Amino acid sequence: MALIETHDLRFVYGKGTPFEKVALDGVDISINEGEFIGVIGHTGSGKSTLVQLLNGLLRPESGSILLDGKDIWAKPKKIRNVRFEVGLVFQYPEYQLFEETVYKDIAFGPSNKGIKKKDELDQIIRTAAEFSGLKESLLEKSPFDLSGGEKRRAAIAGVIAMQPRVLILDEPTAGLDPKGRDRILDRISTYREKTGSTVLLVSHSMEDIARVADRVLVMNHGKVEMFDETKNIFKHGEHLAEIGLRVPQITQVFLELKRLGADVRTDVYTMDFAKGVALDFLRGGEKSEGGGQQ
Ligand code: ADP
16 A cells, blocks of 8 residues: 555645635655655746645545545544654755754654653654764754754754655755755655654756655646656656756657667666666677666
8 A cells, every 4th residue: 555645635825715726636646665766847837836735734625645545634633643744845845943952942843743862852852863865973063053054953853853754855955055055965864764664745847856766756836747767767867858847867868869860778867877878888799788777
């Protein structure tokens, strides 16, 4: 059974007002336990709306969301529990830090979830801080004294500390410099490897998605445009461009070589894999297996 499923999901902002806006319509997706899903789409395609529906922050206009086969809105009073199971890190989550110390901020979620034993809570907080790459010495500081990247990591730690089964991150690297972006992305990958959690990553960066996702969900005007394995998605460079997206640069290179008549594979989207494919091609081997797994 899938961990999360949506059926004919629809969401409308400002229903019945002159500003009514259908943000999602007819969305059917299915996500298995342990998958790393990348979510891409142009601005306004419905990505944020979808992830807020998945963790029960927004309620669908129609259609359903199943977690472990159960409709999350079957008992509306229990919707809070869904938010512990499906943890959502918002865009610019640092604006949600509000306690006097980073430690207390990270403790907020798990305490609310019902973890009261001090030792257990302490362990959870330290593990979450480690996963997000936050130095222990920062735990007793005020969140306001942290750098931009550190604040972001503190906010991510706060959601990881709830030990959600699904971790959703909405543009977690937005506004960070390339080094900061790589660090956060690496931490998320490690977290997923070590915990086996299901992760959804919303990102504008095709390079980021290519590096980490098993499957990619492409949203377009509130609908699912494609949902497939990463290598299959980036083969559709032209189609992605038509809907305002672009494939990773390295994929563009291979698509262009193909267009120029070279007999190369086009399902190439990471640098390591590309090196193997390019070397084999130069040696005269046609469409070889390249550098192994991407
Ligand atoms: P994305 O995350 O892909 O940028 P969103 O889910 O934020 O897309 O937005 C989907 C659509 O819903 C867009 O047309 C957007 O303008 C609209 N929308 C988003 N939030 C609101 C809101 N609070 N009120 C009205 N319309 C909104």
